[in-house]
Amino acid sequence: MVSTPTKVDAALWRTAFTLVLGTFMATLDSTIVLVGVDALTERFDASATEVQWVTTGYLLAVVTAVPASGWLADRFGGRRTWMTAVALFTLASLLCALAWSLPALIAFRVLQGLAGGVLPPAGQALLARAAGRERIGRVLAVVALVPLLSPVFGPLAGGAILGAADWPWLFAVNLPIGVAAVLLARRTVPAGPPAEGRTPFDVRGALLLSPGLAVLVLGLTSVEDGLSALPVAAITLGVAMLVAFVLHGLRARTPLVDPRLFARPPFGVAALALVVLGASVFGTMFLLPLFLQGARGLSAWDTGLLLAPQGVGAAVGSLAVNRVITTTSPRTLVLIGVALVAVGTAPFTQLHHDLPDLAIAAALLVRGVGAAMIGAPVMNIVYSRIEQARLPRAASALNLLSTLGGSLGTATMAVVLQARLTARGPDPAAAFADAFWVVLGLVVIGALGATRLPRPRSPEHDKDTADV
Incomplete structure (x- = not known):
């Protein structure tokens, strides 16, 4: 019988540190822009409602990408999926910092959200595989701290950045973190092999689940402006699509x-x-x-x-x-x-x-x-x-x-x-x-x-x- 290591050694902590960099970028970026609404409104001569899509677009992209993260890791391997997502997130951050118009900024934020939605689940799966059942609890006790800090320190970090620099640095701050994460991952993160046998992508499930979630979240975020016809219709449609996905998922062999x-x-x-x-x-x-x-x-x-x-x-x-x-x-x-x-x-x-x-x-x-x-x-x-x-x-x-x-x-x-x-x-x-x-x-x-x-x-x- 092979014994299972129970001590969290330095190698595992290095793996955890590298993987948490991705989660840190993705979760912090969901809130750091909140304090920049006034600056973006002035820069692009837009209304606060229009600028709010910089945050809403990111959130919608995140919930759209999360369901596909499991299939991507199974198909291409965990480390490759995670590193690709980090690289794409870093590139999108650079594009956001260079955005020449509000529509361009929103489009780049959507790209950023698609990558950001993959990072936490892919990172957690890699970490659980590297730690094993006996050590994952102790590692998670530290790593799980990051999502709890982002809604607290995101606005604080955004305020500090805007106090010393212009709005592009709200996004450019991700560049050194992303580059460091990719370089460290090649040395510290064990490769998660693709799943045995290539599972076909659940196209029908993806057409129901990801858009259904995006529409539901859109309706929920629109409720902040009042319970009008638009949020009610979006919530109703989103729930209907999710119910349809559940019925599909119960019948499908490998649902999303x-x-x-x-x-x-x-x-x-x-x-x-x-x-x-x-x-x-x-x-x-x-x-x-x-x-x-x-x-x-x-x-x-x-x-x-x-x-x-x-x-x-x-x-x-x-x-x-x-x-x-x-x-x-x-x-x-x-x-x-x-x-x-x-x-x-x-x-x-x-x-x-x-x-x-x-x-x-x-x-x-x-x-x-x-x-x-x-x-x-x-x-x-x-x-x-x-x-x-x-x-x-x-x-x-x-x-x-x-x-x-x-x-x-x-x-x-x-x-x-x-x-x-x-x-x-x-x-x-x-x-x-x-x-x-x-x-x-x-x-x-x-x-x-x-x-x-x-x-x-x-x-x-x-x-x-x-x-x-």
Whole structure:
């Protein structure tokens, strides 16, 4: 019997560092441009609504590309797929920095999003393969920190860049990171071989799933401007296309994303936890900046500084999880994390009572610790219990749900906030407080789902569930 290494050695940490560079670029770029709307509006003489497509186009491209990432890794190999995506993302970043018009910038952002959607799932699958079942939990405890930091530090980094340079540097900052990632990958990332036997591309599934997701996300993001006919029609069409994909996926031999995965424990419950986590994190990061800059009158930089404790908490939480993830039940860690997120969310339901900045910072610190205790254990449940041949497809599905969770949380909070602002009238702080009660409700839903997660692991159980 061949023993499985359990120590995370320097070689594996180098692999993790290289792969996390890709995730860092993709996730940070989804939020770093948010503070550049005014600069882009002035540069291209466009309205804020038109400039918003720089962000919306990127997001739509990401959700379009994520489902195909598993097939690409199976067909061409994990490392080749990841390195190609990094190179394409870096090239698109350069083109964005050189954009001569707003339509050109939007087109290059779409290209950037198509590459960015492949990076996190392809990187996670490569990392899970390199680490193996016994070590993936400890590595994920650190790597999973990156997506938690992007909604916090993205606007802060964007504000710092615009304070010292012009708008093209919002995109040019990716160039040295991308070049370094490609060079390091050739030396530190083991090649993920293509899958045995060439699986045909699921054309019908792709025509239903990727456009359906894009239309759904378009409808969700349009809800921020009011619940008019356009978002309702887009959401309805998107849901219909996704239902059609599920029916197709249940019949197809090798669907783009296998719907049957979500019916197999613990994948289904883990997926629910990631959706709720994404909705809670991004929903809060949508509401708080609006409140701090609108109701409190803080600048973008001061707002970013006040939000930073959530990133500090996430770092502390990831270090704690790294020490106990191999010895503690995933359900225990996730339930503790959900409880901390709930404790950190509760003070925001009292924003109308002139909550001090210190209390906001402390609450965000607690939320950050809790969020870090959810993401890594949930992904570890899946990646440590699934056969290696299915890693790319599973990573694609998990990242897809996390992205949708963020979009759903933002759209839900936008609708709730608009309704409560209308109801509250001259008291906007009370409207924001009302919206955070909904965030707290999402956390409760996550807690109910977390109770269904696996109990303490055993080697025998891992062996029994390895073919999930």
